[in-house]
Amino acid sequence: MAFKSIRVSDLTGKELADEDVVTVVVRSENKVFDASAEELASIKRLANVVELELRRANGETEQVICTQAEFDKVVSADVLAKADSTRGRRTGFSPLRSA
Structure with a gap:
């Protein structure tokens, strides 16, 4: 069967x-x-947008969608180029280093 x-x-x-x-x-x-x-197909797509997740110290998160132009006013290309990837450890972090 x-x-x-x-x-x-x-x-x-x-x-x-x-x-x-x-x-x-x-x-x-x-x-x-x-x-x-x-x-x-009838869902209109938005172009030139940036999707952000804002993580606050108290654990709250917020999803934000803004235009690329608005994002560029606040965050320069240089800052973004130097930013850590979402994958792996943050720059300078070592699990072997004691606090």
Whole structure:
């Protein structure tokens, strides 16, 4: 006996071929759903934007989306070029160095 899995759009309930499935992650809501590219085509995309996550000392985080121009007014290209990557350790950090 075999089983066949059928994918359907969470937006319309329409049956989708495996190669037509687009998984959408809504980061602000921590939700995931499936749809087709055709169903998502009417969503207007924003160009030249920067997505930021602001992490406060008390643990609160805030997601901010701003234009590239507004970001460039505050953060110079030189500062960004010298900034640490989100991957790995911060510059100058050593787990072997005692505080």
